[in-house]
């Protein structure tokens with residue numbers, strides 16, 4: 001590792017620790033008074049949501065919504081073209097994403113669900129925001145770097161380079177103060193805070209506003225651990241090792257049957273030496289609410305077959321109501337269409353209000 005890399009890792013470990021601490025404080029503050037918080041988060045419509053998404057973020061969003069946190073969720077359709085050549089079947093994917101949100105328990109009466117491509121004033125914030133960042137700042141962004149590497153030699157597009165600024169517009173247009181995300185998104189949150197405070201310093205405020213237009217948003221890190229795919233690698237559509245929310249119970253069983261285990265029939269929870277078996281135990285634990293140890297003890301010498309049986313049952317039981325709602329929604333696409341239309345309308349109202357403040361602060365009112 002080069003000196004620069006060592007330094008970068010050390011600082012990112014330190015900022016991760018800090019983000020964890022802030023995140024814990026926010027969790028406590030939410031318990032005390034959820035009405036102080038507005039969360040915004042979202043996903044790229046690039047494929048089906050799987051149980052990794054569910055345990056890692058979706059279940060968490062639903063819980064925050066239930067606690068009374070104001071909820072905004074965006075379908076990040078423009079982000080799809082940061083690192084690929086076309087939009088693909090984006091409409092179907094956006095619908096599928098929103099279907100998953102609703103099936104998982106996001107309540108459109110309380111939550112605003114929208115696609116950012118449909119909100120012109122949100123996208124226009126990108127212009128003043130771009131004036132507040134430097135190209136070297138963007139080139140240093142670890143997420144941009146990682147995505148660039150994953151594209152295997154594809155030249156860095158202007159959109160990939162600047163999408164953290166666009167993501168800042170996603171967050172700031174609605175003045176969200178919390179953003180539930182994974183560790184990989186922390187650099188974007190930092191960039192967003194920098195943009196929010198630089199805007200205030202450089203362009204100021206509309207007359208009569210006694211606080212910055214944009215509050216500084218904080219990351220809310222999910223408390224659940226992450227799960228791996230059924231082959232022990234990262235859970236990812238491209239490895240074919242996922243359990244999708246939209247699969248049937250039978251498809252789920254078949255998928256889990258093919259999961260990688262090891263030759264020791266005695267089941268133990270030992271993530272270090274038995275990552276695949278331990279991961280299956282973690283999936284079972286998250287789905288059933290029991291602990292990995294408890295499940296391992298119960299299976300004992302039953303081997304991989306019994307373990308897989310247990311995982312299948314736990315996952316299918318957990319997802320049964322979600323899948324039932326999913327099927328109902330798929331039968332009536334007008335529901336998702338209406339949810340999106342209403343969400344887009346609300347997002348536009350909010351974005352227009354914010355853009356008006358921005359123009360006033362910048363003296364661009366004619």
Ligand code: TRP
Nearest residue numbers: 040041042043044076167170179
């Ligand atoms: N970058 C996020 C992802 O890849 C998606 C996203 C877009 C997002 N805009 C956002 C997440 C705003 C949180 C807040 O999953």
